[in-house]
Amino acid sequence: MNDSVLVSGAVERHLRAARDTGRGLLMPYVTAGITPDWTDYLHAFAEAGADAIEVGLPFSDPTLDGPTIQQASQTALARGANTRDILAVMPDVGVPLVVSTYYNLVLNAGPEPFCAALRQAGVAGLIVPDLPVHEVDELTDAATATGIEPALLASPTTPEPRLAEIGARSRGFVYAVSLMGTTGERATLAGSAERLAARLRRVTDLPVLLGFGISTPDQAREARRHADGVVVGAAVMRRVLDGAGPDDLRAFVTSLREALDQE
Template identity: 40%
Template sequence: MGRIEATFAQLKEKGERALVPFLTAGDPDLARTEELIHALVDAGADIIELGVPFSDPMADGPTIQASSERALAAGTTLAGILESVRHVRQHTNIPIVLMGYYNQVFRYGPERFCADAAKAGVDGLLLVDLPPEEAEEIGEALQTSGLHLITLLAPTTPSDRAMRLAAAAEGYLYYVSMTGVTGSRTIDAAAIAENVAELKAKSPVPIAVGFGIATPDDAKAVAGFADAVVVGSALVRVIEAYGESPELVSRVREFVRALKEGVRFGYTA
């Protein structure tokens, strides 16, 4: 059993849902990213999505785009991110999923990247612009390395395709709660719950919901029907606000701890 599967199994035994915070690697720099990952673990995070900064992040709104620009300006590279994961992995067993775009993996070399990522301690990949039907080029490398390719589904995904992809999902299924880019507006939890229930009937893996979740109350609402709650832009805004401050780590820890409490209180068995 891998780290992702073990985490969800442990949470199920405790009657909890997962909190999955997202932060951009290298924002404000990789050394601080490593500190922030440890702060997320301390605050109760269950899985970490680590964004790989990209010059043209088509799925990301202004907040995460700006974090990518800051990370790239700080000299962040994919190889450097893997090295940071390697450092972090010496101190924590928390699952880490890299979230980015296929161009980055293609330039690195799919086979070499998957091997290096697995060796560093990465558990999965979330490639926003790689449809599952077009993932053959990386599929064998993923299988050999043991990395999960996390599937994304959206409200606009046709029902028959959504059910087919849900049935083949691995690691966890990421349900995008709204159309548009990250951080663009707030969610309508009631409208999402029905779609998630349909996916649960087909998916062999837990379902995470992300995009638009910004507050503990949002997290509480989503935890009422999803297996995991993903928070990205709201956390990145905290990092942006305190990036040059000695309060950065403590502010991030405080914010994530409040989100975790929301997730705990939102779940009812």
């Protein structure tokens, strides 16, 4: 069990403390079960300077994910990956682990048992991208009862009242979706990222992390000018699918860390 991050509020405290030093926050992503040694990627990320790590539970119909993470999920499922076995081997890497999944998996287990299983495994936070803010009560109640921090997503088209509600109801951080579309690598940072980050900062003091399309150190550095940090998923998973090992990913995440530290 991952005792170092089991205390309720660990994600927010950890990210706030890092932010307060002026550090740009970095959360890389990995699809759990993608390779037999997938947990080695988590250690590599932490060693490279990740402030938190997003662990995606593979799902057969990942509607918000683009081709790269869809392929990663399919690969993991083909290997027989399942939530129970994934949580059983979740390691302690010294930084908070945040599970991301679709609400179907939560419903299948039941929100309270699902959150309790996350807590037992040492997971500190939860992202459920297909659950709108006006339907989160059952999940947030279960998460609060078990000490899991649910981070909600905000998009460039989210209206102001709902944006304020997302900021108020999120725990740990707010996930700012930089563009309208699915996850995936992009050549440039979307212009909507800057506007969304600014709008969120007016309604919440939680750390704001920009994701979707952040693929390079230069894009991470640019995103840091607008938000507190970044989530990098598809660019990581493309490398894994192309055969990159933990050492390769450590080098890539180190390059992101260095870019954020230069801003």
